[in-house]
């Protein structure tokens with residue numbers, strides 16, 4: 312589901328860039344995020360702050376990223392051009408797409424990252440299955456995710472728009488990850504509103 316105008320503005324500004332780098336990435340790093348020499352996929356890349364952070368803070372060799380919202384993809388292209396990331400070799404790849412239908416063959420990526428995306432995806436279970444398909448065996452999935460307690464909060468619910476059905480709490484998210492062959496390596500956060508999680512694909 313695409314963002315409403317309020318949330319689109321929220322994630323497009325400089326504040327989101329700071330929160331993502333200082334809060335999300337620092338938690339992932341404490342869970343082992345190091346993309347040195349790795350090819351990384353970001354699902355739901357928004358305006359590109361995660362792609363820049365993967366190169367600049369986590370050492371990625373190559374990053375591919377997509378978002379279903381054409382406006383986001385355009386903004387991401389501008390952000391990454393500003394950071395000089397399209398002139399890298401191999402350069403970043405960016406496209407309009409859906410987490411439930413990731414193009415390309417299986418076992419293609421060393422790591423997949425998702426900053427605040429799954430709770431916007433109607434069929435988040437199918438998205439996890441796709442992520443498992445494109446990850447190499449032993450590859451890592453890093454999630455920063457909002458849980459049911461946040462999505463269904465009476466105050467936040469008035470400002471942001473999310474699919475109403477089948478949102479998840481931490482045990483449900485972890486159970487679904489295990490169903491697709493992930494083992495949980497570690498998590499941060501108390502797990503009612505938000506979680507930061509590292510899972511490895513075991514086979």
Ligand SMILES: C[S@@+](CC[C@H](N)C(=O)[O-])C[C@H]1O[C@@H](n2cnc3c(N)ncnc32)[C@H](O)[C@@H]1O
Pocket residue numbers: 312313314322327331354355356357358360361377378379380383408409410411425426427428431432433
């Ligand atoms: C809260 S924003 C986060 C954006 C960015 N990852 C960040 O952290 O700044 C959620 C993003 O998920 C995207 N999204 C929504 N449905 C999606 C889907 N089915 N597959 C992939 N991305 C999706 C939205 O377009 C939006 O850019």
